[in-house]
Amino acid sequence: MPIITKLFSLEEVSLHNNNKDCWVIIDNKVYDVTSYLDDHPGGDDVLLAVTGKDAKEEFEDAGHSADARKLMDEYFIGEVDLSETLADLNPTVKLEPSNLAQEFMNKASQYWFLPVVVAGVAVTVGLLHLRKKS
Structure with missing residues (x-):
């Protein structure tokens, strides 16, 4: 039986951008880390700096352990809807x-x-x- 994953638009994720409602994107996966802010070893500032947006680069730069990556599963809530993201890409000039x-x-x-x-x-x-x- 396939696992159904909730899809979120980038706009929707961007609305969750404060210490009372903190979502981040890593590898197109959306995580609600609000309840983890106080427990994050690097402090809540690190997560709040990237809340509501793609945090892949910052996450990779920090060199997280395998245990940290496994812990992420607890906060996974869905994925970014890439079909919508690609449809939103609207170049200013379209050349035939x-x-x-x-x-x-x-x-x-x-x-x-x-x-x-x-x-x-x-x-x-x-x-x-x-x-x-x-």
Whole structure:
């Protein structure tokens, strides 16, 4: 029988961001660590600094033991809904494939002088080097 996991949006997790209601995300898993704040060996400041957001980097940097990782199971309440997260990624400019070539040509025509200058400098340095050898 599959285990049903509750899914949370990043927005929902971000609302749990204080010492009375403290959630963190590690490896896309959501943990309610409110009751653990007083027991955390590094102090509650460490957890409160990352409450309501992704704490993976801070968690890994602290070098937690296998026992600490096992203890996390007690506070696991669900996972981040990645499908919603990916749907929320909204780039400011969406280029259609046909527009990509046009955009490239626009940039190339604007910045044509840079490769020409680099080539000119290379030729000049090469000629000066050959002249010096003679």
